[in-house]
Amino acid sequence: MLPDDPRHNLVVRRFPFQVYILIPLVALVLQAWLPRQHYLSVTAYVDLPLVVTIYFALSRRNPVQGMFMGATLGLLQDAMTHQAIGLNGITKTVVGYLAASVGVRIDEGSLLVRVTLSVGLSLLSSALYLFIFEQLLGLDKEWHWQTEILRGLGNALMAIVFYPLLDRLQLKD
Amino acid sequence: MEPFFRRYRNPLVLFTLLLVQFLLLALQVRRTDAGISTLEDTHDGHSVRLLRSWTAAIVTPFERILQGSTSGVRYVWGNYLDLRHEHDKNKDLEQTIDRMRLEEASLLEDARQGQRLQEQLGFQRQYIYQTRIAAVIGGSGTDHSRVLYINKGSSDGVAHDMAVIVPQGIVGKVREVFSHTAQVLVINDQTSGAGVILEKTRIRGILRGNANGQTQIVGILKDDRIQPGERILTAGGDQIFPRGLPVGVVKKVITDPDRDEFIDIIVEPYAPLNRIDEVQVITSMQPVFSPEAQQDINASEQLKGPEAQAIREKSIEEQKKAAAILAERLPGLTDPNAQPTDEPKPADTDIRVKPPLRPKHQDNFSPPGGESDATKPANHIPQKGEH
Numbered sequence: 001m002l003p004d005d006p007r008h009n010l011v012v013r014r015f016p017f018q019v020y021i022l023i024p025l026v027a028l029v030l031q032a033w034l035p036r037q038h039y040l041s042v043t044a045y046v047d048l049p050l051v052v053t054i055y056f057a058l059s060r061r062n063p064v065q066g067m068f069m070g071a072t073l074g075l076l077q078d079a080m081t082h083q084a085i086g087l088n089g090i091t092k093t094v095v096g097y098l099a100a101s102v103g104v105r106i107d108e109g110s111l112l113v114r115v116t117l118s119v120g121l122s123l124l125s126s127a128l129y130l131f132i133f134e135q136l137l138g139l140d141k142e143w144h145w146q147t148e149i150l151r152g153l154g155n156a157l158m159a160i161v162f163y164p165l166l167d168r169l170q171l172k173d
Numbered sequence: 174m175e176p177f178f179r180r181y182r183n184p185l186v187l188f189t190l191l192l193v194q195f196l197l198l199a200l201q202v203r204r205t206d207a208g209i210s211t212l213e214d215t216h217d218g219h220s221v222r223l224l225r226s227w228t229a230a231i232v233t234p235f236e237r238i239l240q241g242s243t244s245g246v247r248y249v250w251g252n253y254l255d256l257r258h259e260h261d262k263n264k265d266l267e268q269t270i271d272r273m274r275l276e277e278a279s280l281l282e283d284a285r286q287g288q289r290l291q292e293q294l295g296f297q298r299q300y301i302y303q304t305r306i307a308a309v310i311g312g313s314g315t316d317h318s319r320v321l322y323i324n325k326g327s328s329d330g331v332a333h334d335m336a337v338i339v340p341q342g343i344v345g346k347v348r349e350v351f352s353h354t355a356q357v358l359v360i361n362d363q364t365s366g367a368g369v370i371l372e373k374t375r376i377r378g379i380l381r382g383n384a385n386g387q388t389q390i391v392g393i394l395k396d397d398r399i400q401p402g403e404r405i406l407t408a409g410g411d412q413i414f415p416r417g418l419p420v421g422v423v424k425k426v427i428t429d430p431d432r433d434e435f436i437d438i439i440v441e442p443y444a445p446l447n448r449i450d451e452v453q454v455i456t457s458m459q460p461v462f463s464p465e466a467q468q469d470i471n472a473s474e475q476l477k478g479p480e481a482q483a484i485r486e487k488s489i490e491e492q493k494k495a496a497a498i499l500a501e502r503l504p505g506l507t508d509p510n511a512q513p514t515d516e517p518k519p520a521d522t523d524i525r526v527k528p529p530l531r532p533k534h535q536d537n538f539s540p541p542g543g544e545s546d547a548t549k550p551a552n553h554i555p556q557k558g559e560h
Contacts, residue, residue, distance in 0.1 A: 137198065139211070
């Protein structure tokens, strides 16, 4: 149930400054390294920078911070690929904005909300990526919607596992 | 004015961030003469390259540490397992080396003959002269871009567009070079391309990746001769991979979903693309044997000289027989205008052109009588009034 004045009643999580640097960096490094380990190759269906963007945007409930976190992570992720820089940057900027905007209105601590948001925003991110790639840039790409659904489910699984761990890093008043 | 910005701060920041990134994207995409959009994938702009370089500088040190620690654990465990079967393995290896030396010595003559022929025909085959071993330290982390990062860069002599291989087969090409790392575009990426040839059917095509990360050759005309299991080699025409390197085998042949008369060949690559720890970057290609290869060849000749000589003599004998048969079947191989030489030909190389058999009755297909057209040289041009 939505509170009457969500902006004042919902808790804004705060983290030590180092967490804002280290966690995104760990996400980037693991994202680049894990899929290459053949026993962990299934992690290719996970987007850890996206999971981290959603987490901080939801927890901080601040769209501007969410957008900057998403843009930075997305641009760095793009720079690791051989694709155009900005594709992931744009999608994660939008995801950061939406997640923070939704976070202002709902209780993001619930597991169901986290899973639903992770799947929904992950699918939106994939759709945006393909839209920019194919429609705006006019580039050709082969893709399968099953893969994108798998990616959404993988991200939800990561949210279930890692969000409680990240919650432990928050500052307690 | 201030309340407007305060009220619409979030949408304004969103708009600004998106606008900047769209502009950045627009700078990287260009339109070809044919009106097709393409990424500037061969040479990034300065700002884009700088961003890639910075990101590599931030991320790759951590990847090195991770890769190094896991490799260390695997190395210790692997050593323990190896020690258990060391003796048997050594014996097997010695036998293999013996056999390979013998084979190498016998193949040497073929290689030399091949070189001589190529020189005569006016083209050069490039041999791999120098390679540099590099460890794979990471990847892009997404299936939208199948690239690897290796721990060798421009300071180690690695340069743009160098071929990257493993002993089993080709892996990809160097796409981006930084000072101590390099980015390798793997052959199963959708934007990659390598010129390949099917070993038996000699059909050429371009190898690239698909959305599932498989390697495939697309846009081949339907051909029943192409069967699963046929070997695929590099064709050498792309100026990146030397000719004749193993690529993979035909896994299956499927009809092109868009064009019925074309097929796509799904290829099983020899190189284990998803679990490579070390690669070799071909840093130099020369039409000569490297000093190490030459040393190996000399050692082979000394160690297995008599046996190799026997094989070589047998091989030469067979080649002569084949040449004689070929000459009989292809009379055009002998130039009828060639000046006769005084040197006597050896008995086994006396290749005479047999005249074609005369028909018993006149027909429309045989040359007319008298000075037969068949006896004229192949390059003879009929003059005016001449039939």
